[in-house]
Amino acid sequence: MNDSRNPMPASRTADPRNLPASGHAQIGVSVPNVTVRGPEVPRTIEALDPVFTVSGLSVFYGDYEAVRGVDMTIGNREITAMIGPSGCGKSTVLRCFNRMNDLIPGARAAGKILYHDEDLYGDHVDPIEVRRRIGMVFQKPNPFPKSIYDNIAYGPRVNGMKGKMDDIVEEALTKAALWDEVKDKIKQNALSLSGGQQQRLCIARAIAVKPDVILMDEPCSALDPIATTKIEDLMQELSRDYTIVIVTHNMQQAARVSDRTAFFTAEVDAEGVRHGRLVEFDETSRIFTNPSDKRTEDYITGRFG
Amino acid sequence: MSAQHRTTASGASRSLARSRPRYGEVIVKVVLMAAALVSVATTVGIVFALLEPTIEFFGEISLGEFFGSTTWGPLFKPPAFGVWPIIVATLEITLIAIVVAVPLGLATAIYLSEYATPRVRKIFKPVLEVLAGVPTVVFGFFALTFVTPLLRDVFPFLELEAKNGLSAGLLVGVMIIPIVASLSEDSMAAVPNGLREGSYALGASKMLTSVRVVVPAAFSGIVAAIILAISRAAGETMIVAIAGGFKSVFTLYPGDEMATMAAFIAQAGSGDAPVGTIAYKTIFAVGSLLFIMTFAMNYVSARMVQKYREVYD
Numbered sequence: 193m194n195d196s197r198n199p200m201p202a203s204r205t206a207d208p209r210n211l212p213a214s215g216h217a218q219i220g221v222s223v224p225n226v227t228v229r230g231p232e233v234p235r236t237i238e239a240l241d242p243v244f245t246v247s248g249l250s251v252f253y254g255d256y257e258a259v260r261g262v263d264m265t266i267g268n269r270e271i272t273a274m275i276g277p278s279g280c281g282k283s284t285v286l287r288c289f290n291r292m293n294d295l296i297p298g299a300r301a302a303g304k305i306l307y308h309d310e311d312l313y314g315d316h317v318d319p320i321e322v323r324r325r326i327g328m329v330f331q332k333p334n335p336f337p338k339s340i341y342d343n344i345a346y347g348p349r350v351n352g353m354k355g356k357m358d359d360i361v362e363e364a365l366t367k368a369a370l371w372d373e374v375k376d377k378i379k380q381n382a383l384s385l386s387g388g389q390q391q392r393l394c395i396a397r398a399i400a401v402k403p404d405v406i407l408m409d410e411p412c413s414a415l416d417p418i419a420t421t422k423i424e425d426l427m428q429e430l431s432r433d434y435t436i437v438i439v440t441h442n443m444q445q446a447a448r449v450s451d452r453t454a455f456f457t458a459e460v461d462a463e464g465v466r467h468g469r470l471v472e473f474d475e476t477s478r479i480f481t482n483p484s485d486k487r488t489e490d491y492i493t494g495r496f497g
Numbered sequence: 498m499s500a501q502h503r504t505t506a507s508g509a510s511r512s513l514a515r516s517r518p519r520y521g522e523v524i525v526k527v528v529l530m531a532a533a534l535v536s537v538a539t540t541v542g543i544v545f546a547l548l549e550p551t552i553e554f555f556g557e558i559s560l561g562e563f564f565g566s567t568t569w570g571p572l573f574k575p576p577a578f579g580v581w582p583i584i585v586a587t588l589e590i591t592l593i594a595i596v597v598a599v600p601l602g603l604a605t606a607i608y609l610s611e612y613a614t615p616r617v618r619k620i621f622k623p624v625l626e627v628l629a630g631v632p633t634v635v636f637g638f639f640a641l642t643f644v645t646p647l648l649r650d651v652f653p654f655l656e657l658e659a660k661n662g663l664s665a666g667l668l669v670g671v672m673i674i675p676i677v678a679s680l681s682e683d684s685m686a687a688v689p690n691g692l693r694e695g696s697y698a699l700g701a702s703k704m705l706t707s708v709r710v711v712v713p714a715a716f717s718g719i720v721a722a723i724i725l726a727i728s729r730a731a732g733e734t735m736i737v738a739i740a741g742g743f744k745s746v747f748t749l750y751p752g753d754e755m756a757t758m759a760a761f762i763a764q765a766g767s768g769d770a771p772v773g774t775i776a777y778k779t780i781f782a783v784g785s786l787l788f789i790m791t792f793a794m795n796y797v798s799a800r801m802v803q804k805y806r807e808v809y810d
Contacts, residue, residue: 290698292694292697292698295693295694295697297614297615320700320701320702321700323697323698323699323700324699324700327698327699328694328698330691330694330695330698332691334689334691334692334694334695335695336692336695336696336710336713336714337692337713337714338713346696346699346701346709346710347699347700347701350696350699350700350701350702350705350709351699351700394695397695397699398698398699401699401700
């Protein structure tokens with residue numbers, strides 16, 4: 193039963209790019225350097241080849257601390273899923289990875305996120321350069337009201353990328369498994385596509401600027417099951433070349449596609465204020481079969497959230 | 498059995514028919530419809546009021562003379578009815594106004610919608626709308642007594658006349674900035690935030706996002722704003738009458754004194770053209786022409802908005 197629920201990580205583990213089969217033995221349990229309420233310390237694992245190393249991350253909107261004390265690592269060319277109930281701060285954390293939160297007045301991040309070895313929130317860091325390397329796909333498909341071609345070409349153009357634009361567009365659409373469906377109507381308005389096609393177009397658009405990481409904020413929540421399957425297959429394909437972080441409300445989706453899963457929840461502190469917290473971060477197979485935290489178990493078995 | 502059950506449950510024999518007539522509802526509907534009819538009736542009334550004297554006018558003056566000559570002077574002796582001088586003056590002043598208002602209005606709209614903090618926007622927008630409320634006679638005197646002398650001092654080589662199309666056009670432009678800015682800003686603010694985020698997420702700067710995503714997405718609203726502003730500029734009377742003058746000699750040079758169609762109507766209408774004379778009928782002919790021109794622009798604008806409207810759900 194566990195295997196049928198969670199076939200993907202098992203098959204991916206066999207891939208030599210991923211952790212060796214004895215992965216568990218090599219995974220260190222990090223001890224977070226922040227004070228954590230309650231007796232348990234979140235069990236978190238460290239990726240061997242981290243793209244992001246998050247330590248003591250708290251995110252504030254004005255005075256409100258939306259997320260408190262997150263420690264996690266995002267492994268290179270892995271799919272990391274972030275799950276949890278609404279309002280647990282998973283999207284907020286995701287939006288820190290490409291500094292999208294900078295666009296919200298009053299939003300501020302404390303703690304540290306290392307991107308490779310560089311402090312993502314360092315003074316010298318240009319958020320625009322960050323977003324060029326770390327792409328994002330949003331909850332609702334948001335193609336620009338332009339042609340399919342111009343949607344893809346937009347990113348390369350604003351970034352002054354060299355190369356023949358037709359080739360860049362075709363390559364991005366091919367990688368996003370959309371080329372065959374749209375190659376005859378490439379000059380048509382992107383809004384004429386179906387929702388699922390629009391979302392793959394948005395993924396193609398993100399790929400076109402040749403990013404290192406793709407962040408996905410509930411990319412399938414506005415799509416039907418068939419379109420969802422297509423996007424999930426696409427994510428598997430893309431994870432050969434890209435590091436992917438996905439926020440999802442759909443636990444089965446996290447189980448199907450991801451290598452590691454972070455479970456977030458909202459906690460009420462002594463003053464009665466809600467904060468998003470990371471409860472547990474582990475290999476997906478372990479989160480879904482043998483979670484170490486009771487709250488994770490309750491959530492994945494549907495007793496909470 | 499079940500029918501019986503239902504009857505008992507809903508109380509023996511209470512009918513579903515209305516228990517008493519709702520007169521209030523009928524009265525409200527009639528009052529609201531009457532209110533809506535007033536504006537429609539006014540428009541229809543204007544058209545008919547214009548139509549009769551216009552038809553009479555063209556009974557005396559041929560279309561060929563009206564559109565085939567460049568000498569205008571219906572109030573002179575002998576009168577001349579070549580309408581081109583006042584059409585050209587209207588178009589020139591409108592063009593100057595648009596050249597002023599579109600860049601400034603759009604820049605204002607982009608600033609307010611994309612760059613300004615909510616606090617700045619809250620202060621700025623009402624001020625802008627106050628500008629829209631300034632009586633145009635004030636703009637007219639400002640053009641005549643301040644802008645024209647200033648332009649003459651700074652650019653003596655322009656050889657501006659005391660009344661001229663340039664100053665009038667500039668101030669008509671200032672007058673319509675709020676229309677362009679406010680309506681464009683409304684339409685940019687209606688662009689879904691997801692589009693901006695999509696652009697930022699691709700590494701676009703704020704400037705590129707504004708110019709390449711927000712403005713094109715708000716294009717239909719911006720076009721509508723500009724065309725509405727053009728209609729207002731073409732029909733503007735007070736500024737052009739005061740600062741542009743009444744001399745209706747065919748000229749393409751905006752430094753000359755020039756009478757627009759609206760200025761002519763104001764001049765002839767405020768004078769003593771006796772009812773029934775040809776001078777009197779000319780007012781209506783010119784009025785019809787102006788009405789057709791602005792109506793055509795509004796129609797084109799409505800079609801453009803329809804064609805380019807992006808549907809966001």
